[in-house]
Amino acid sequence: METNNKPLLEMENFHIYFRDRKKRLPAVSGVNMTIHPGEIVGVVGESGSGKSVMSQSILRLREHEADVEYEGSVVFEGQEILKLPLAQMQSIRGNRISVIFQDPLTSLNPVLTVGKQMEEVLILHKKMSRQDARARSTELLRLTGVPYPERCVRQYPYELSGGMQQRVMISMALACEPSLLIADEPTTALDVTIQNQILRLLSELNQKLGMAILLITHDLSVMAQICHSVRVMYLGQIVEEAKTEELFDNPMHPYTQGLLDCIPHLDVDREKPLHVITGTVPPLSQIPVGCHFCTRCPYATEQCRKNEPPAVEISPGHRVKCWNPRMGNEKKREENAI
């Protein structure tokens, strides 16, 4: 993959605040992220880590429902997104950047046939005629592996299975050949066997169409399957970023290590208790000073509780936001000593 070409999306010191009466709650604090064309970037984190808010803010989908404030900059294809008038946003949404959500059934219109809703996108953005739009919709459904696309366009969303609905969502998202697809937990509502079909589809589309994908999930194993690089988020910050292989082979941040350890893998010793990250994610109103993870970190020191750690580049492309990052093998040695 080329990395020296111009980035597709560049976030710099991106902050998102929710206004709650007098307080400002920081949902995302100071995220830097670059996505290159054709790259699959994964963002992983527990619920409340700000991953969905961040991805939806790229499309500025949050402004209608809550009092949101942005700081920093998000540049997409050379345009500063945060300063665009909403009318102009409309020409980016669904056209240059598309999004698919976790629950396909609630994102599809229940009273329109699949064909009608797909044509809508094409007629609006591509100014196609209805006949052309219909033909293109069928073609798109075929591309995403829907078995009988001619029949599918005449069906209503509820008539389809979960996996098929998600395929329809993906075809719709692809309608205008976007350069970036945001997939927010696209497989969480699906069964494992169907999940793998959808992930393979996303990865094929990425190769075939060269479309970049921002994949948001809470499931590390989904990341491992298709992402080129991974960002780990905790309480609105990226705590670790690296190429996928590097992150799984050599996790440095105590939070990443904890996340990897507490999953009951198929080779875990069933007699031993599972590794746990103690405590819970604190609410946004109680974010600790210093390192955000210090309240749950087993290695936290005085320094961690006072000052926020900088993101340090350990090896090319591998950044960790921690005062005392530890090597994976160093941790193993400690465990053996105990």
Next chain:
Amino acid sequence: MREPLLEVKGLKKRYPVYGPLGKLFKPVNHMNAVCDMCLALYEGETYGLVGESGCGKTTTGRAILGLIHPDEGEILYGGKDLAKLSDKEMRPLRKEIQLVFQDPLSSLNPRQRIGSLLEEPLIIQKIGDGESRRRAVIDILEKVGLAEEHYFRYPHELSGGQVQRLGIARALIINPKLIICDEPVSALDVSIQAQILNMLKRLQKEMNLSLLFISHDIGVIRYISNRIGVMYLGSLVEEAETEQLFEKPLHPYTQALFSSVPDLSAGRRKPEILEGERPMRTDEFMGCVFHTRCRYATDRCRTEAPRMREVSPGHKVACHNE
């Protein structure tokens, strides 16, 4: 051979499927949610029931508790057939069989304080007096890792993991023998999931509980269960001790299910991808439940349903050509 604590034999539950005009006309077909389901659960063990959504694992769990009335089959518990009992006759038995839900918050009355929520099962079962009940509540709070200060709080004040602890406490307070856990950790974050699993394992030992653990997560099932049953389309396709099953899965569905779990430590191994989707099991459905997606399927598989047979001690599989 030990006597099983609970035995399910030939359980069947059908649901009508209506045409486009709904209940105006007779059902056009029937869907078999559970069909010829058999399982035995022994005292003190954890039996894991694993399968994809819609395979009938929840229906089985609910039928055992009498929350769904099965169309056919027997559910034997302590010499009684639970399937034939009326709701009133079932009530005293609920003292011994309890349920933990996936989403405990929706199963708790939001206007009741935690103390009274926990006391309720004791009142219904007429156990103890006011003072001893209060002591029992405080006792159980501590057991599941909540504190006495939670007594006067409301359920919505708790975090997701704490609510699940409360759900478990509510099932445990009347000292049941058998607990049916229906996806108890699926709605939780991984770091909280590990806490709850560790706790369930500890409490099971302490209180000598038998668990029927229902989940779609293979890693979770493997960690918590002694024996595992794999369900597909309303029937059990394979059953074995945990080690046995993971060492040598015999049914093609079990193999596909296991290989679909991405293995983080082994790196970027591409999982085997199972093509197609689950069909509907109508009355006309013939042959092996898995034949539509199985790559080894023969003509025999399409016409004749394989029976469960024991291949090695304790390891049963329903397949013509394992």
